[in-house]
Amino acid sequence: MTKILQQSRIIKPAIVSEAYQLGKAHCWRTLHNGPDTVEELLDRHLVKEKPSYDDDHNELLNRQRLTSTRREALCLYRDILRATRFFMWPDSRGILWRDVLRENARKEFEEARFETDPEVITRLLIGGRDAVQAAIDKLAEKQRQQIEKEKKGGN
Secondary structure, eight states, X not given: OHHHHHHHHXXXXXXXXXXXXXXXXXXXXXXTSOOSSHHHHHHHHSXXXXXXXXXXXXXXXXXXXXXXXXXXXXXXXXXXXXXXXXXXXXXXXXXXXXXHHHHHHHHHHHHTTTOOOXXXXXXXXXXXXXHHHHHHHHHHHHHHHHHHHHHHXXX
């Protein structure tokens, strides 16, 4: 035990003298270098509020969500434009259904352009996808029926 104490006494002065040589003597604090004021005492011992990265992180997540929903909305809009190519017959006013559908899609997208609530945006996107899919399915079914009718009529 005395040997360990003697070794630590030898090592400690060597470290302290080395710190003075390197100009790092201010790093060594003893009990005598305590705080001069209450503010210093509180500053030293109270937990300091760390910079909040949660706000930055939340903002980044919101931007990513907006970017992904914007991307999904653009994808949906393009899908609507692609799907309307198949509606080439005129309505009762003589206007092609393709143009009517595109005009209505544009109007609905413009109405929802500044929506910021993620739930509402998601609901709109899901509803739009379902509507496009239902319209394409109905169109495909009608075309199948038309083809079957022509086959029966031709034979």
